[in-house]
Amino acid sequence: MPITRRHPRFRPAVAAAFATALVLSGVTLAATPTTTTKATTTTKAVPVPDGKKLFQKHCGACHRLAAAGTKGHVGPNLNYETETSKTVVYLVTNGDGVMPGFGGMLSKAEILAISNFVAISTAA
Numbered sequence: 001m002p003i004t005r006r007h008p009r010f011r012p013a014v015a016a017a018f019a020t021a022l023v024l025s026g027v028t029l030a031a032t033p034t035t036t037t038k039a040t041t042t043t044k045a046v047p048v049p050d051g052k053k054l055f056q057k058h059c060g061a062c063h064r065l066a067a068a069g070t071k072g073h074v075g076p077n078l079n080y081e082t083e084t085s086k087t088v089v090y091l092v093t094n095g096d097g098v099m100p101g102f103g104g105m106l107s108k109a110e111i112l113a114i115s116n117f118v119a120i121s122t123a124a
Contacts, residue, residue, distance in 0.1 A: 048113065049107075049110045049113035051114050051115075051116055051117025052067070052068055052117050054114045055068045055117055056069070056070055058105075058114070059072075059092075059114065060072055062075035062099070063077070063078050064079060065078040065079060065118070065122075067117075067121035068117070074098075075098075075099060078121070078122055079122075082123065083118055083119055085112075085119035088114065088118045088119055089111055089112065092106070092111050092114055092115060
C-alpha cells in the first residue's frame, strides 16, 4: 500500500493555529453584508400597426378588397388573388409596374402588418 503524504501547507495543526490567530486578532472570514437593489426596468408597449387601416389608407384607392371595404379600380382586384405575405412584403416595399414602392414611406412593421392582412384576407 503506497504511503500518501500531505503537502506541508495543509497540515491540520497549522490550519487550526492560523484560524485561532485570526479569531483572536478580530479578523473574520465571514462575508460582509452587502445591500443590493433590484433594478427595475420599464418597458413601453409598442402598438402593433393595424394592417386593415394601413391598407385602407395607402392601398385602397387603387385596390379592391372586400375585407378592407375598398373599391379601387386601378390595381388588381385582390378579392380574386391569392398572395403570400412574403410576396406582398416585396410588392409593397419595392412596387411593381405602375404600383409605387412604399419602402421609403412605411416602416417595416407597417409593411408587415399590411402584408399579413392581405395574405389572410386573400387566403383561399
